[in-house]
Amino acid sequence: MDNVMTVSINAVRETSSRDYSVRRVIMASCVGTLIEWYDFFIFGSLAVVISPLFFPPGDETLALIAYLMTFAVGFVVRPFGALVFGRIGDLVGRKYAFLVTLLIMGGASTAVGLLPTFQTIGYAAPLMLIAVRVLQGLAVGGEYGGAAVYVAEHVPDHQRGFYTSFIQIAGPLGIFASLAVILLFEPLIKNIYGEEAFVAWGWRVPFLLSIVLVLASLFIRLRMKESPIFQHLKQNGKSSTNPLREAFANKGNLKPVLIAIFGACAGQGVVALTANIYIQYHLTTILKVNPRTTQMIVAAALLLQIPLQIFFGWLSDRIGRKKLMMAACLLAVLCYYPIFKAMTDAAGTNVVAVQSTRNPVTGEYKLTPVSPMTEANATAIHKGKPVARTNEAANPNVGVLILLVFSLMVPYSMIYGPIAAYLVEAFPAKVRYTSVSLPYHIGNGVFGGLVPTIGLVSCAWSGNIYAGLIYPMIIATITFLVGVVMLPETRQLRIWEELER
Secondary structure, rough: HHHHHHHHHHHHHHHHHHHHHHHHHHHHHHHHHHHHHHHHHHHHHHHHHHHHHHHHOOOOOHHHHHHHHHHHHHHHOHHHHHHHHHHHHHHHHHHHHHHHHHHHHHHHHHOOOOOOOHHHHOOOHHHHHHHHHHHHHOOOOOOOHHHHHHHHOOOOHHHHHHHHHHHHHHHHHHHHHHHEEEEHHHHHHHHHHHOHHHHHHHOOOHHHHHHHHHHHHHHHHHOOOOOOHHHHHOOOOOOOHHHHHHHHOOOHHHHHHHHHHHHEEEHHHHHHHHHHHHHHEEEEHHOOHHHHHHHHHHHHHHHHHHHHHHHHHHHHHHOHHHHHHHHHHHHHHHHHHHHHHHHHHHHOOOOOOEEEEOOOOOOEEEEEOOOOOHHHHHHHHHHHOOOOOOOOOOOOOOHHHHHHHHHHHHHHHHHHHHHHHHHHHOOOOOOHHHHHHHHHHHHHHHHOOOOOOOHHHHHHHOOOOHHHHHHHHHHHHHHHHHHHHHHOOOOOOHHHHHHHO
């Protein structure tokens, strides 16, 4: 019987090898993932422009924080998308689940570009925005697990870290694409139609482009075949009949889920969002670097760090996943404050504090950077009175800022490059889609997604420009401690051999 089973497995593997090149599998998975991340993060990249349009006027800081909370909603609902589409992926197939997620994400992102603003329909505007954001979050919750599992179940066991790292770079490339589109279309629209055109309607263009990108990706994914491991499970009657129960009601599987959340994914989520998203708000809102300059800085740093993710994925095949991921969390905790302090110097605005102030004439509340801390400013802050607004950074050291943002992305790459391989190896094939998706999206969606909101609220509440670092540093410390003690090393696992047992 064992010999028959081995022959069956080998036959499926040989068929898969004939039908697919690894390059084709990776391209089909990455293109869709890149587009979904583009759609997801274009929402965050345009926060400063869009937030006043969808929330009540007269309170700039509150509008930004409310928009960031809407941005966070898309992250918080991701675990629910992981459950829904993970179940589909383990019951029906990997391919079909992330075809559906692609369509939902594309439709939701296009809808953002068509939504009426607060000025047109009042409070219905933010409610509709939140609803669309929920759909985006559900779709992303189902996308990542499917793409990671699909690639991992096609590639050689001893190169899984290297090959799955290409799925990981799709996220940064999607963020880069969102920034690049904004950097291209914003000046183009302003030059042709005037300065106010981008705020009036031009911001909609990047969202409407989603439909073109999604159709291209859909064409590629429709030509894909099912994962060979899933085919084998189906043919031999070994696929799961109730993935949610088998994944989370089974004590043997629930423990690795919890370890994956607190010993890897929570830390990865806060490290990623600090480097990719929170840094944009810190530079523009607190250090007063021009938004366009900030976008160029982050885009350049993202391009520089992409090879690092592939390198760390490759390295994890040789020295293990755990060492790299734990080192990343520790490095983030130790380096965040000095890196952010150096950014303050490089920005050149000498910001020393922030104050949430109310303009007595207009009634607007604003998060006002304070620079320098003169005796008059100190007295005003103590009495809760407005202080002189810090001017926009006149001559920031862009080269240094790119290197500093890149340095934030080093620990991000160290943990993000290997984590897909670890998650695939941590769970059995029959419930792999469900089990991989949930920890990843709790870590990124709940823990990571709250980083921008908690960060800016912490700064506004305390006045300390570095208060936004406290939350990600605490979560990264917890992940380091839990991971060092409990996270297994999975590099040696052979997922095809698992089917023979």
